[in-house]
Amino acid sequence: MPELPCEIVRAEGGRIGLLVIDGLGGLPHGERGLSELEQAHIPNLDDLARRSSVGRVQLLSTGLTPGSGPGHLSLFGYDPMELEFGRGLLEALGSDYPLSGGEVAARGNFCTLDGSGSITDRRAGRPTTEDCARLCEKLCAEVELDGGTLTLLPGKEHRFTAVFGAPGLGARVNDNDPQVEGRAPYQFRGRDDTSAHTAALANCFFEQAHSILGEEKHANGVLLRGFSTRPVLDQFSERFRLNAVGIAIYPMYRGAARLVGMEVIESAGNDLGDQIKVTEKNFDLYDFFFIHTKPADTAGHTGDFAQKIRALEEIDKHIPSLERLGFDVLAITGDHSTPCVRKEHSWHPVPLLIHSNFTIPVAEATFDERGVLKGDLGVVRGPELMSLLLAHAGRLDKYGA
Amino acid sequence: MPELPCEIVRAEGGRIGLLVIDGLGGLPHGERGLSELEQAHIPNLDDLARRSSVGRVQLLSTGLTPGSGPGHLSLFGYDPMELEFGRGLLEALGSDYPLSGGEVAARGNFCTLDGSGSITDRRAGRPTTEDCARLCEKLCAEVELDGGTLTLLPGKEHRFTAVFGAPGLGARVNDNDPQVEGRAPYQFRGRDDTSAHTAALANCFFEQAHSILGEEKHANGVLLRGFSTRPVLDQFSERFRLNAVGIAIYPMYRGAARLVGMEVIESAGNDLGDQIKVTEKNFDLYDFFFIHTKPADTAGHTGDFAQKIRALEEIDKHIPSLERLGFDVLAITGDHSTPCVRKEHSWHPVPLLIHSNFTIPVAEATFDERGVLKGDLGVVRGPELMSLLLAHAGRLDKYGA
Numbered sequence: 001m002p003e004l005p006c007e008i009v010r011a012e013g014g015r016i017g018l019l020v021i022d023g024l025g026g027l028p029h030g031e032r033g034l035s036e037l038e039q040a041h042i043p044n045l046d047d048l049a050r051r052s053s054v055g056r057v058q059l060l061s062t063g064l065t066p067g068s069g070p071g072h073l074s075l076f077g078y079d080p081m082e083l084e085f086g087r088g089l090l091e092a093l094g095s096d097y098p099l100s101g102g103e104v105a106a107r108g109n110f111c112t113l114d115g116s117g118s119i120t121d122r123r124a125g126r127p128t129t130e131d132c133a134r135l136c137e138k139l140c141a142e143v144e145l146d147g148g149t150l151t152l153l154p155g156k157e158h159r160f161t162a163v164f165g166a167p168g169l170g171a172r173v174n175d176n177d178p179q180v181e182g183r184a185p186y187q188f189r190g191r192d193d194t195s196a197h198t199a200a201l202a203n204c205f206f207e208q209a210h211s212i213l214g215e216e217k218h219a220n221g222v223l224l225r226g227f228s229t230r231p232v233l234d235q236f237s238e239r240f241r242l243n244a245v246g247i248a249i250y251p252m253y254r255g256a257a258r259l260v261g262m263e264v265i266e267s268a269g270n271d272l273g274d275q276i277k278v279t280e281k282n283f284d285l286y287d288f289f290f291i292h293t294k295p296a297d298t299a300g301h302t303g304d305f306a307q308k309i310r311a312l313e314e315i316d317k318h319i320p321s322l323e324r325l326g327f328d329v330l331a332i333t334g335d336h337s338t339p340c341v342r343k344e345h346s347w348h349p350v351p352l353l354i355h356s357n358f359t360i361p362v363a364e365a366t367f368d369e370r371g372v373l374k375g376d377l378g379v380v381r382g383p384e385l386m387s388l389l390l391a392h393a394g395r396l397d398k399y400g401a
Numbered sequence: 402m403p404e405l406p407c408e409i410v411r412a413e414g415g416r417i418g419l420l421v422i423d424g425l426g427g428l429p430h431g432e433r434g435l436s437e438l439e440q441a442h443i444p445n446l447d448d449l450a451r452r453s454s455v456g457r458v459q460l461l462s463t464g465l466t467p468g469s470g471p472g473h474l475s476l477f478g479y480d481p482m483e484l485e486f487g488r489g490l491l492e493a494l495g496s497d498y499p500l501s502g503g504e505v506a507a508r509g510n511f512c513t514l515d516g517s518g519s520i521t522d523r524r525a526g527r528p529t530t531e532d533c534a535r536l537c538e539k540l541c542a543e544v545e546l547d548g549g550t551l552t553l554l555p556g557k558e559h560r561f562t563a564v565f566g567a568p569g570l571g572a573r574v575n576d577n578d579p580q581v582e583g584r585a586p587y588q589f590r591g592r593d594d595t596s597a598h599t600a601a602l603a604n605c606f607f608e609q610a611h612s613i614l615g616e617e618k619h620a621n622g623v624l625l626r627g628f629s630t631r632p633v634l635d636q637f638s639e640r641f642r643l644n645a646v647g648i649a650i651y652p653m654y655r656g657a658a659r660l661v662g663m664e665v666i667e668s669a670g671n672d673l674g675d676q677i678k679v680t681e682k683n684f685d686l687y688d689f690f691f692i693h694t695k696p697a698d699t700a701g702h703t704g705d706f707a708q709k710i711r712a713l714e715e716i717d718k719h720i721p722s723l724e725r726l727g728f729d730v731l732a733i734t735g736d737h738s739t740p741c742v743r744k745e746h747s748w749h750p751v752p753l754l755i756h757s758n759f760t761i762p763v764a765e766a767t768f769d770e771r772g773v774l775k776g777d778l779g780v781v782r783g784p785e786l787m788s789l790l791l792a793h794a795g796r797l798d799k800y801g802a
Contacts, residue, residue: 027759035761060800061404062781063788067801080801081404090801342759345799347792369761369777379779 004077004239004387005399011241013395014328014356017279017289020075020253021315022068023297025337025350025369029305036296036305036340037351037368040312044319045332045353049367053359055377056349057333057385065347069093071335072256074382076290077240078233086171087226091161093255095153099230104169104198107226108152108160109177110135110219113210117184122177123158124219135219136160143208148201162224164201170194173202175225185223198227235261236288240386241395244288247275253292262290272318280325289327300338308340329356329392331385332367349379356392405478405640405788406800412642414796415729415757418680418690421476421654422716423469424698425735426751426770428742430706437697437706437741438752438769441713445720446733446754450768454760456778457750458734458786466748470494472736473657475783477691478641479634487572488627492562494656496554500631505570505599508627509553509561510578511536511620514611518585523578524559525620536620537561544609549602563625565602571595574603576626586624599628636662637689641787642796645689648676654693663691673719681726690728701739709741724756730793731756732786733768750780757793 026036059066059074060081069090070080088105099105110132112121127135136152143150148166155161172191178184188203190196206222213220236244238261246257246264249271254264265282268275272293279289293315299308323330334350351372360376380388390396427437460467460475461482470491471481489506500506511533513522528536537553544551549567556562573592579585589604591597603625614621637645639662647658647665650672655665666683669676673694680690694716700709724731735751752773761777781789791797 028761033762061788062785063790063792063797064405064409065792065797065799067799070801081406087801339759346759347789347797348759348761370763373763373775373777 006239008397008399009241009390010395010397013287013390014393015283015287016242016329016389016393017291017322017325017327017331018075018389019322019330019332020072020290020292021296021312021332021334022292022294023300023336023338023345024334025339025346025348026300026308027337027339027341027346027348027369029341035369036300036308037312038370040309040316042312042316042367044316045367046371048319048323048332048355049353049365049371050363051359051361052353052355053361053377054351054353054365054367054372054375056372056379057352057382058349058379059336059382063347065345066336067345068252068335069256071382072253073260075333075335075385076236076256076260077383077386078260079383083231083233086228088161089228089230091155091226092153092163093252093259095155095161096251096255097151097153097161097163098255098258099163101230102167102169103163103165104171104227104229105161105163106202106224106228108162109223110158110160111221111223112218113221119178119181119183119185119221119223121218122181122223124221126157127219129154129156131219132157132160135213135216139209139212142212143205145201145204147197150201150205158219162205162222164198166197166201168194169198169229171198171227171229173199173227175223176202176206177223177225185221188224230259233260237261240288240390242288243286244290245282245286246290246292247278248290248292249275250292250294257290272315276318276321276325283325297338300340301343303340303343305340323355328394329354329389331355331389333385352377352380352385354388354392358392407640409798409800410640410642410791411796411798414688414791415794416684416688417643417730417790417794418692418723418726418728418732419476419790420723420731420733421473421691421693422697422713422733422735423693423695424701424737424739424746426738426740426747426749427701427709428738428740428747428749428770430742436770437701437709438713439771441710441717443713443717443768445717446768447772449720449724449733449756450754450766450772451764452760452762453754453756454762454778455752455754455766455768455773455776457773457780458753458783459750459780460737460783464748466746467737468746469653469736470657472783473654474661476734476736476786477637477657477661478784478787479661480784484632484634486632487629489562490629490631491653492556492627493554493564494653494660496556496562497652497656498552498554498562498564499656499659500564502631503568503570504564504566505572505574505628505630506562506564507603507625507629509563510624511559511561512622512624513619514622520579520582520584520586520622520624522619523582523624525622527558528620530555530557532620533558533561536614536617540610540613543613544606546602546605548598551602551606559620563606563623565599567598567602569595570599570630572599572628572630574600574628576624577603577607578624578626586622589625631660634661638662641689641791643689644687645691646683646687647691647693648679649691649693650676651693651695658691673716677719677722677726684726698739701741702744704741704744706741729757730790732790734786753778753781753786755789755793759793
C-alpha cells in the first residue's frame with residue numbers, strides 16, 4: 001500500500017472531481033503518426049491542460065497492463081498488486097452484484113462434456129447470450145445445495161458468475177477448468193477448512209448441473225475459476241476521510257466504487273452530459289466525485305480510430321460545463337490506455353491533468369500522450385494519485401514538525 | 402523483486418533483442434560541454450531513437466553505481482540489491498568458470514608477508530599476469546586439502562579466484578584481508594556449520610600456500626574475500642518463459658548470462674559485426690538475444706574521450722544490420738555509465754531505446770544523455786525493463802479482469 005499516514009488526512013477541505021475517461025491513452029496511428037488524442041480536436045481539454053499540472057499515471061508497475069478493476073482500484077488509491085482478489089469478484093461487481101462478506105464468487109463457463117466426462121468444448125459452442133440467461137435460470141430453479149445458497153449471474157455467450165453463500169466460506173479453491181479440451185474437469189478442493197466447504201458446494205453444483213443440463217446439446221457442464229471473496233478494504237471514508245460518490249453508467253464501475261465504500265448513484269443517465277447534471281444536482285452532498293465515461297474505451301477495443309476520436313471530441317464538449325461546477329480540484333485521466341492499434345488495453349501510462357489553484361502549468365502542454373510529457377507531474381504511480389488530489393484540496397497536513 | 406506475476410507471462414510472443422553497450426552513458430567534457438554520445442557521429446542510433454520510445458535505465462537505486470555483475474542482473478530483470486552474492490561469484494563467472502552448486506568462490510590476492518606473518522604489501526608488488534598464472538599453477542599442483550577440492554583461476558597481476566569444492570559448503574566466511582598493511586591476515590571463521598567447513602579449507606589453503614610460496618620474493622601469501630556460492634535464481638526460461646541466448650565476447654558477460662540460465666554461444670567472434678552474424682545464424686532458435694559489446698566501456702575506463710567516441714561510432718555502423726534482423730522488439734542500453742571524465746563507472750541513469758510497433762516516438766529525441774530526456778520512457782528501473790520488453794513483445798496478459 002502507498003504510504004499515506006492516516007494521521008495527516010484532514011476531515012475538511014476542498015471538493016474533488018475525478019473524471020475517468022476509460023481507455024484514454026492511445027498510440028500513434030497511420031501515416032501522420034498521431035495518436036487518437038493528438039488527432040482529435042479537443043480544444044477544451046488542451047486549454048485546461050495549459051492551465052493545469054499535467055503528466056501521466058502508471059496504474060500498475062512498469063510494463064503491466066491493467067484490467068479495468070485493478071486500473072480503478074489503483075486510481076482510488078489502493079495498490080491492486082497487493083490486494084488478492086480473483087476474477088470472480090470482478091465478474092460479480094461487473095454484474096452489479098454487491099458481493100457480501102459471506103459469499104464466494106467464481107467466474108463460470110458453460111462447457112460440453114462427452115459420455116466419459118471429458119471436455120469436448122470449453123465454451124459449449126458459444127451459446128447465445130439469451131441461451132446463457134435461460135440456462136442460468138434453469139439451474140437456479142433446480143439446483144439444491146446442502147448447506148449453502150447459489151446465485152447465478154448470466155454473462156455474455158458462455159459466461160456466467162456463480163455466487164455461493166454460507167457463513168464463513170473460504171475462497172482458496174482450485175479452478176476445475178483444466179484449460180484444455182480432452183480432459184475431465186478437476187474436482188474442487190479447498191486448501192483450508194472454510195474453503196473445503198466452498199469446494200463441497202461447488203462439487204455439488206457441478207454434479208447437479210451436469211444432470212440437469214443432460215438434455216442440452218452443447219451446454220451440459222460448468223467450469224468455474226477464480227474463486228474469490230470480497231476483500232476487506234479500508235473504506236474510502238476512513239482512509240481518505242472523503243464522502244465519496246460514484247457516477248457511472250456501467251455496472252462494473254459502480255461495483256468498483258462500491259468496493260471501496262463509495263456511495264453510488266443508481267441512475268447516472270445515458271452519457272457524460274447526463275452524468276454532469278447528476279453531479280451538479282448532488283454537488284453539495286459529497287466531497288469526492290468519481291465520474292466514469294466509457295465510449296473511448298469501447299472504440300479502442302473495436303480498433304475504430306475515427307470512432308475513438310469522436311468519443312474524445314464528444315467528451316471535450318462537456319469539459320466547460322464540468323469545469324463550471326466549481327470543483328476545487330479537478331483531475332482527468334484514465335484507468336488504462338486502449339490504443340486502437342492494439343484493440344485491447346495496454347501498459348502505456350495514461351495522460352493525467354490536475355486542475356487546482358496550486359498547479360504548475362506549462363504553456364506548451366497539450367492533453368495527449370506526447371503533450372503531457374512537457375508537464376510537471378512526470379509519471380505518478382496510480383495508488384499515489386489520491387495523495388496528490390488530497391494535497392491539492394488542502395486535505396493533508398504536513399508530515400512532521 | 403519487481404512485481405511481475407508469473408501467471409501473466411505468456412509462452413508465446415515476439416522476438417526480443419537486447420544490445421548492451423557496456424559503459425554507454427557519459428558526461429559533458431571539455432569546452433563544448435558535450436558528452437561522448439553527444440559528440441559522436443551516430444546517425445543510425447539517432448535515427449532509430451526518433452522512431453522509438455526513449456528514456457533512461459536506472460540499474461540500482463538512485464545514486465548507486467553498479468558493478469558490471471549487478472548492472473547486468475538488473476537488465477535481466479533481477480534486483481541485484483535483493484540478491485546476496487559476493488565478489489567471488491562474479492570473479493568466477495568472469496573467468497568463465499561455471500560455479501556449481503557445491504562450490505564456494507572467493508576473490509584472491511597474492512600478498513607479501515613478513516617473517517612475523519604481517520602483511521607488507523597487499524598486492525605482492527603487483528606481479529605480472531604471467532607470474533600470477535605460474536603461481537596459481539604451482540599452488541594447484543601442490544596444495545592438498547583434506548575433505549575438499551581447490552581450483553585456482555588466475556586473473557590479472559596479483560588477482561586470482563579460489564574455488565573450494567565439497568558437498569554442502571557454506572559461504573558465510575569472513576575475509577582474511579584486513580585491508581591495511583602491517584597486520585596479519587585474519588583467521589577464516591564460518592558463521593554456521595557448513596561455512597565452518599569452508600573456513601577450515603580456506604585456513605588450510607592459507608597455511609599451505611605460505612609454505613609452498615616461501616621461496617617467492619614477493620608473492621608468499623594469499624588474501625581471500627567475498628566468499629560466495631552460486632545463488633539460486635529463478636531461471637530466465639521459467640521467469641520470463643523465454644528461450645534466451647547470450648552473445649558476448651568477454652567471459653564475464655557470458656557468465657552473467659549463464660547465471661540466469663541463458664544459453665551462451667561460445668564463439669561470438671571478435672566484434673559486434675561478428676556477433677550480429679552469429680545472431681542472424683541463430684535467429685530462429687531463440688526468442689531473446691542478449692548481445693554485449695565492450696569497447697565503449699574500456700575507453701571510458703582509460704578516460705580516452707576520442708577513443709570512446711570512436712567505439713560508439715563503430716557500434717553505430719552496425720545498427721542497420723542489427724535492425725534488419727527483424728526483432729519484434731529491439732532495446733539498446735548499457736549496464737552502467739562509464740564517463741571518461743571519471744575513468745570509472747558512475748551512478749547516472751543510462752540512455753535507453755526501445756523499438757517496436759507500440760512505441761511513442763518523439764521527433765526531437767536523439768540517442769544521448771540529454772536527447773533521451775525528451776522521450777516518453779522517463780527513468781525505467783533496471784529490474785522492470787524486462788517487463789517492458791515482454792509487454793512490447795506481446796508476451797504479457799493484462800493484470801486482472
